[in-house]
Amino acid sequence: METQPPQSTKRSLLNIATIVAVATLLSKIFGLLRQVAIAAAFGNGTAYGAYNFAYVIPGFLLILLGGINGPFHSAIVSVLAKRDRREVATIIDSITTIVTGILLLVTIALVIFAEPLMHLVAPGLFIPEADLLAKGISLETIQNLKITKDIAIQQFQIMAPMAVLAGLVGIGFGALNASDTYWLPSVSPIFSSLTVLIGIGGLVWTLGDKILLPENAMLGGAVLAWSTLAGAVLQWLVQLPVQIKSGMGGFKLRFDFQRPEVKEVMKIMVPATFSSGMLQINVWTDLFFASFIPNAAAAVSAMGYAGLLVQTPLGILSNVILVPLFPVLSKLTDPENWDELKHRIRQGLMLTALTMLPLSALMVALALPISQVVYERYAFDTEASQLTAAVLMAYSVGMFVYLGRDVLVRVFYALGDGDTPFKISVVNIFLNGLFDYFLVQKFGAPGLVLATVAVNVISMIVMMYVLDRRLNGMPLKSWSITILGLVIASAIAGGASWGIYYVLSQNFASMSAVMRFGAEVGGLAIASAVGLGLFGVIAVQMKIPEINALTNQIKRRFSRK
Structure with a gap:
């Protein structure tokens, strides 16, 4: 009987991870x-370029306050999961009242001060025309910068209410998770994508090929902004009935601010919000420098398109690795369990390397055909594909260190140390700005991404050094040799994939458009399969324990089925 709860808990964690x-x-x-539709409708034009600048602050708030694992979500789950369900509604309603009141004031300020805030986000759009002419910038480029600035200000004002919605969504996520509801919070971003798809569909239906005309740029930008705002509204409205039905509060004014539980949530929420915001400041830093690139709209558009291609596999695999790993790490923090903790740290890093490194190699090797297959149609032309591919290569190089850093951050959190990752994040802001300044001048938009990669590399090294000292030494040399071997294997796999695709693509030019698209997709599939297969063969020969553990787990799953 005593062993039943742990087994149940373990099974529950696996189910949660799967959901x-x-x-x-x-x-x-x-x-x-959604991104494919935006690319087809707007390409690297001013409407989407402006949107990337305008979305910085509203998107920052939505990700920071409304995201799963964000401070609102984490604070509410940590407090409410321990409370009687009958008390929860009062607590949630009081927290909602406080947060909504504060964020309403924030929304009003965003609308009133939209122009100076956009000047802060993208100062390159506000450089006087005379100064641009003195630098040899063409009149056409100067006009595009002016249009981008005007559209961005309009979009920013439209999306300002997302500040309030971010708080409501984040509170709802936390309340639903505290009531053991995981599917809806995790899947709800679909609704935001749907509204944008509907908005773009309506715009195409109305304007057709006239979308890219300069006189329609403002309208296109407004549709993007309004549909994004509608998505945030829908995210909240979809979860609200479920939240109310679960007895987890809703949208009722309640001023019971002196309750100990309300104070406890706010005590966790405020510093956690500040700490989580450090990561998003790096995004603003990149766009700050991107605004000084002559064709700023194209640069930030390419960063958006390429970023999503990387974040799609990265987001999925990070959840698969991190969600089950964190509770395991949290149980091994006593000194007598440190040997097992080190083993689990190695597991997390090796699983990250085994998944991220081959994917990185494939995306670097096949960046251009991937960009062409996913995006190149209608307004998204060959030039846009080439710029997006260059940025995608830069993003792909850093996939392992991005997720590896997150693994190590979870180790610090498990040890009850949130200060060390926070201090590293603060230093990273300054390092990221310094690297941005130098690399953007030499490499343009890809340089901004490489700056972030460099910062993540430094973060991993520092965290490993601190953990090595705190845990009385870790076998860093043997770990590094294994990871280096996987890097070499990935490079070989990437080279093979590029060679296979290059040979296959020699016959694509003579095909019709439909046949060529099918051949490109097939070529990418074959090249990727060859690359991954070659990587797998090399990795198996390295006799890495994590591969055997992963293989055995898959066999057990299939045997149970």
């Missing part, structure tokens, strides 16, 4: 469809 993984996959697929 989150499937829901995340669906959300990412719809997010990719």
